[in-house]
Each structure stands twice: as structure tokens, then as C-alpha cells.
Amino acid sequence: MKKIGFLSFGHWSDHPAYQARSAADTLLQSIDLAVAAEEIGLDGAYFRVHHFAKQLASPFPLLSAIGAKTSSIEIGTGVIDMRYENPMYMVEDAGAADLISGGRLQLGISRGSPEQVIDGWRYFDYDLQAGETDADMGRRKALDFLKRLDGVGFAEPNPYPMFPNPPGLLRLEPHAEGLRERIWWGAASDATAVWAAQQGMYLQSSTLKYDESGKPFHIQQAEQIRHYREAWKAAGHTREPRVSVSRSIFALVNDQDRYYFGQQMESTDKIGMIEADKRAIFGKSYAAEPDKLIKELAQDEAIQEADTLLLTIPNTLGVDYNVHVLSSILKHVAPALGWR
Template identity: 85%
Template sequence: MKKIGFLSFGHWAEHPAYQAKTASDTLLQSIDLAVAAEEIGLDGAYFRVHHFARQLASPFPLLAAIGAKTNKIEIGTGVIDMRYENPLYMVEDAGAADLISEGRLQLGVSRGSPEQVIDGWRYFGYDLEPGETDADMGRRKALEFYERLKGVGFAKPNPYPMFPNPPGLLRLEPHSEGLRDRIWWGSASNATAVWAAQMGMNLQSSTLKYDESGKPFHIQQAEQIRLYREAWREAGHTREPRVSVSRSIFALVSDQDRYYFGQEASRKDKVGMIEADKRAIFGRSYAAEPEQLVKELAQDEAIQEADTLLLTIPNTLGVEYNVHVLESILNYVAPELGWR
């Protein structure tokens, strides 16, 4: 059994073929899609976070709204770029969204991907500490956020407060018990996957990772997951970790599907440079008739290793078509592969 969710980048643009032409369109359609996804039996609604772009950027209002309008579906991110975050304020936002959803928040965090602007986090008022890289800063902020989610008091109370304080040092409120176990680290390398395991975070691995061996993408990603699980065992954590992978998967069951995604059937992994100096491998998309799709996906080692699959969706094509895309996977593909 696998949990299956969707992952939306939340694009919008004034394009004649797009259903999401404005930020308002994208936000409201994201809520509607999450509600519809829950109704068809999907397990998760996840959203990417990008700043300075016509994409979803501020996740917590959206996650709280979805939490208030749904009952079962997991809601999360993949991922929040911690370079841009105030970890303490984020603890409060996350706690509130998790309480509204009654414990369904699954937050993916990371250092983030290449940006739309140069050092965009500087515009948010943040800077590097002496000798620190931006990757170091992302991990430092993530660990501060992760530590404060414990709900342990750390702030000295005012002896003359406006309202009476409980005894001892004060923690951030609202506190949501159990949220700390639902934090995921988005990893592009084997080393950061091992680090996430040592810290006790779940693992998110996307359709891109650093090319560390020259092997096909799904094999490198499967090896990354095995290293993560080994490091988790060695760290002695007492709970079972969760691991997600992202894929673009389209079952071609209608003429509209073939029109939109028929050209994806011949796609292969791609290798290129990311951030000017890092060689990365980008995983292929899957698009085929259901019977052929089942055969191809059965060979994907990383999907086999993961307990959660996030399906990247073409959100600009609207709620109705995306429900069709997701329902096609649930009906024609998931049962044949034992995911359901």
C-alpha cells in the first residue's frame, strides 16, 4: 500500500489555454482541487513554494483553508525554502494550520532550489553568518524550527505580563503535539538524505537530484533512499520514517490526454547543470496507455522503495482536468501495481 498525493507548483499566467490566469485563480482552484482529491480517495495535497514568481509562495493561509474544508486528506509542502523563513514565526503558523486541520499537516522543508532572483532571502531581511553558505543557513534555520516544535519553554517570562503566565519558561503558541514527527527534508543529494535521517526528519526526494554516479535517475534515487533508511536505523530513532518521491505520470485514456501528454511517452532522464556548478539528473516523465504505464512504473526502483508517491500535476489546466488525471491513476494504474 502506498499513499498517493498530488504536488502542485501553483503556476498562473495570462495564457489562452490556462484555467489559472491569476493568483486568485490558483489559490481558489488549489482549495477546490484538494477537496475533490479527498472525495476521489487521494491521500495528500502538497504544494511547492517559490518566491518572486507567479507561483504559490505563502503556504500557510492556503494550507489552513484546505484544512478547514477537508476532513481526511494530508496537506503539505514540497518544499518550503528555509532561507526565507523566520523559524519562530513559522512554528506559530505551522501550529495553527495543523490544529485547524486536526493533525494532517505534512511539512516539507529544505534549503530550496535555484531562485528567481539573486540571493532573494536578503530582500526578506536575512543574511549569512560569518563563514556560512546559504545551504548552511537553510539547514540552521530548519533545525531551529525543528527544535522549537518540541514545545519546550525557552523564553524568559515578563514579571508584569498583560495576562497571567504558566510557570517556567514560555514556549511558542499555538503548539500542536505530534507535528514535529511530520516534518520532511527535501534532499537533492545522498549526504543531505543521510543528514535528514540523523536529525529524525522524514525524506522527500523529487524529480531532480545531483548526479552522483551516472546511473539512471530512479536507481540513484533508490540508492539515496536506502542510505537514508540505513542512517535512520543507525541513529536509533524509535518511529518508522516516511519517504516520498515525486513523479510526472499520465495515463493516456482520452484524446485530450494524448493531445496534452502523448509527446511525453518517449521522454528519458536528462542530465544538466544546476546553480552553474552542480551536475544534476532530472527524472523522466511517464505517459502511456494504462497497460504500458503499469509495465514501465513496475521497473522504477525508487517508487518501490518509497511509501508515498506525489504526482506532479498541470495545475494551469484547471480543477476538472486534474481530477481526471488523478482519478485515472487511481483507477487504472494503482491497483495493478499493488499501490491500492
């Protein structure tokens, strides 16, 4: 069995072919899609976070709204760029969203990737400490966030407060019990996957990673997952680790599917650069008739290694079509591969 969710980048544009032409369209359709995804039996609704772009940014209002309108589906991010975040305020926002959803938040965070503007986090009034890189800053903020999620008091109470204080140091509120154990780290390298395991975070591995061996993408990703699990065991954590991978997968079952995604049938891995000096490998998309798709996916080692699969969706094509895309995977592909 494998948990299956969707991952939306939340694009919008005033384009005649798009159903999501504004930020309001994307936000409201994201809620409707999560509700519909729960109804068809999907396990998760995840959203990417980008700044300075016509895409979803601040995730907690959206996650809270989805949590209030659903009852069982996991809700989360993939991922929040910690360079832009205030860890203290984020603890409060995440705690509120988790409580509204009844403990269903699965929060993916990361040190971030190249963004729309140069050092965009500086516009949020954040700066580097002495000798620190922006990646260091992202990991530092992540550790601070994790520490405060534990719910241990750390702030000296005012002796003359507006409202009576409990005894001892004060923690951030609202506190969401168990949320600390549902934080995921988006890792682009083997080393950061190992680091995530040591910190007790689950692993999110996307459709790209640093090219560390020259092997096909799915093999490198599977090796990353195995390194992560070995590090988790060595760290002595008592709970089971979780791992998600993201894929673009389309079962071509009608003419509309072939029109939109037929050109991706010959998709292959691609090599590119992220940042100035980071060679990366980008995983291929999968698009084919169901029988062929099943055979291709059975050869993907990383999907086999992961317990959770996040299907990237074309959110601009609207709720109804995306429900069709997701339903096609659940009906025509997942059972044959043992995912359902």
C-alpha cells in the first residue's frame, strides 16, 4: 500500500485557456480540489510555496481552510522556504492550522531553492549571520522552528501580565501536540537527506536533485532514500520514517488527455543547473496509456522505495479536469502496481 496525494504549485494567469486566472481562483479552487480529492479516496493535498510569483505563497490560511472543510485527508506543503520565515510566528500559524484540521498537518520545509528575485529573503528583512550562507540560514531557522514545536517553555513571564500566567517559562500558543513529528525536509542531496534523518524529520524528495553520480534520476533518488533510512536507524528514532517522492504522471484515457500530455510520452531525464554551480538532474514525466504506464512506473526504483507518492497536477486546468487526472491514476494504474 502507498499513500497517494497531489502536489499543486498553485499557478494562475489571465490566459484564455486557464481556469485559474487570479489568485482568488487558485485559492478557492485549491480548497475545492482538496475536498474532491478526499471524496475520491486520495490521501493527501500538498501545496508548493513560492514568493514574488503568481503562485501560492503564504500557506497557512489555505491549509486552515482545507482543514475546516475536510475530515481525513492529510494536508501539507512541499515545501516552505525557511529563509523567508520567522520560526516563532510560523510555530503559531502551523499550530493553529494543525488544530483546525484535527492533527492532519504534514508540513514540508526546506532551506529553499533559487527564487524569482535575488536574495528575496532580504526583502522580508532577514539577513545572514557572520560567516553564514543562505543555506545555513535556512537550516538554522528550521532547527529553531523544530525546537519551539516541542512545546517547552522558554520565555520569561511578565510579573504583571494582562492575564494570569501558568507557572514556569512560557511556550508559544496554540501548541499542537505531535506536530513536531510530522515535519518533512525537502532534500536535494544525499547529505541533506541524512541530516534530515538525524533531526527526526521525514523526507520529501522532489522531481529534481543534485546530480551526484551520473546515474538515472530514479536510481539516484532511490539511493538517497536508502541513505536516509540508514541514517534514521542509526539516529535511534523509535517511530517509523516516512518518505515521499513527487512525479508528473498522466494516464492517457481520452482525447483530452492526449491533447494535453501526449507530447510527454517520450519524456526523459534532463540535466540542468540550479544556482550558479549546482548540476542537477530532473526526473522525466510519465504519460502513456494505462498498460504502458504501469510497466514504466514498475521500473521506477524511487517510487518503490517511498511510502508516499505526490502527483504534480496542472492546477490551471481547473478542478474537474484535475479530479479526472487523479481518478484515472487511482482507477487504472494504482491497483496494478499494488499501491491500492
